[in-house]
Amino acid sequence: MPQLRIRITGGEDDARAIGNLLTGVRGIEHVEEISDMMSHMDDPDSSSAGLPDDQGPGIHVLEVEAPNDATAARVREVVEALAFDLEVVVEFESDEAE
Incomplete structure (x- = not known):
């Protein structure tokens, strides 16, 4: 059963729209937003420490x-x-489960 991870560079509304679209695709039963696996490396001595991180898209x-593959x-x-219509960037990563 193929498993896809879709990385969306855009706002929460964009991610929600894509998630809603996926729940309507015939055969798809599991769509879940997962946490960012990268730890954010904030250096407490950095000049940007404590600044809001909302300057760019999420x-x-x-x-x-x-x-199945189809x-x-x-x-x-x-x-x-x-994604083209919403003007967001998407990247796909797939895991083939056997």
């Missing part, structure tokens, strides 16, 4: 389980189309 990661390809297709 990064959101969605995890999607597809029942559905995974459909997920990529619809997400790329919506």
Whole structure:
């Protein structure tokens, strides 16, 4: 069962729109936003310590389980189309579970 991770560089509304789209794709039963796995390396002595981190778009990661390769390809297709419309960047990472 293919598992996709979709990294979205955009706002929360954009990530929510993509997640909502994915729940409507036939065959997709699991869509979950997962936490950012990178720890934020804030240096307490840095000149930027304590400054808000909301100057640029956020990064959101969605995890999607597809029942087969054809559905995974459909997920990529619809997400790329919506990302183009929303003017956000998406990156795909896949894990083939056996």
